[in-house]
Amino acid sequence: MDVIDQASQSEELVVNKSKFIGYTLVAQSRSGFLTQVHNIQKKNPGCNHIAFAYQIKTQSGVDSYFNDAGEPSGTAGKPLLNILEMKHITNSGLAVVRFYGGINLGTGGLARAYSKAGMMALSKTKLTPFVSLFYYNLTIKYNMLEIITNVIQKNDGIILDKDFGENVMLLIQLTKEGADEIVMHYPSVSINEREQPS
Incomplete structure (x- = not known):
């Protein structure tokens, strides 16, 4: 496609x-x-x-x-x-x-x-x-923001929303391969797949 x-x-x-x-x-x-x-x-x-x-x-x-x-x-x-x-x-x-x-x-x-x-x-x-992208919520430390942003971009992902609090909360779209890379190489990052926002 x-x-x-x-x-x-x-x-x-x-x-x-x-x-x-x-x-x-x-x-x-x-x-x-x-x-x-x-x-x-x-x-x-x-x-x-x-x-x-x-x-x-x-x-x-x-x-x-x-x-x-x-x-x-x-x-x-x-x-x-x-x-x-x-x-x-x-x-x-x-x-x-x-x-x-x-x-x-x-x-x-x-x-x-x-x-x-x-x-x-x-x-x-x-x-x-066409590249299938899935929605994820990420919770990361501030010092990881640039590294994770590069992983997202390298895997054809998109950052849809950022929320800066005690940690950085990201709503992203990303390939399954990109999500797997984050899970494998960056265990301090919390990543959860979510339903497509309405």
């Missing part, structure tokens, strides 16, 4: 006077995607439709979702989801803005236009291999 490296925007695609603009999206939650779709809508006042689709890796599998945004069923969001499934892309999504040009495209024409705009957006970004 791959993930979209960074959000991007395609050039305009014009089909029978309707204008389509494709976007790639990167997020790890449904709310993250919906926020980005809302931001795209603000950038495109007067657009008639914003169809989108995403896939998110969860602990129980893959959460796939699409929205046709008022277009005939299966003609807008579904072709975008098909692209994500065909290319094995996760924790990513596609959105396409449509400005209606006054000429109906028919269901086949719509599906082709949304699919092409989605592919155009995808061609503007790069894909990187």
Whole structure:
């Protein structure tokens, strides 16, 4: 599986006077995607439709979702989801803005236009291999902060939150291998896996 490296925007695609603009999206939650779709809508006042689709890796599998945004069923969001499934892309999504040009495209024409705009957006970004990250709480001494930060970064991890009290409390995302390295080499560090925050 791959993930979209960074959000991007395609050039305009014009089909029978309707204008389509494709976007790639990167997020790890449904709310993250919906926020980005809302931001795209603000950038495109007067657009008639914003169809989108995403896939998110969860602990129980893959959460796939699409929205046709008022277009005939299966003609807008579904072709975008098909692209994500065909290319094995996760924790990513596609959105396409449509400005209606006054000429109906028919269901086949719509599906082709949304699919092409989605592919155009995808061609503007790069894909990187998906790395499964898990959530952990760490409790460490202050003198270990730099060392543990380097271990986290070396293992494609992310520090999400820091709390400085008697010890340093970290909320992180990290690979299983990175967590195993901390357990093996740094026994003074308290590390506990936790559920994904809501």
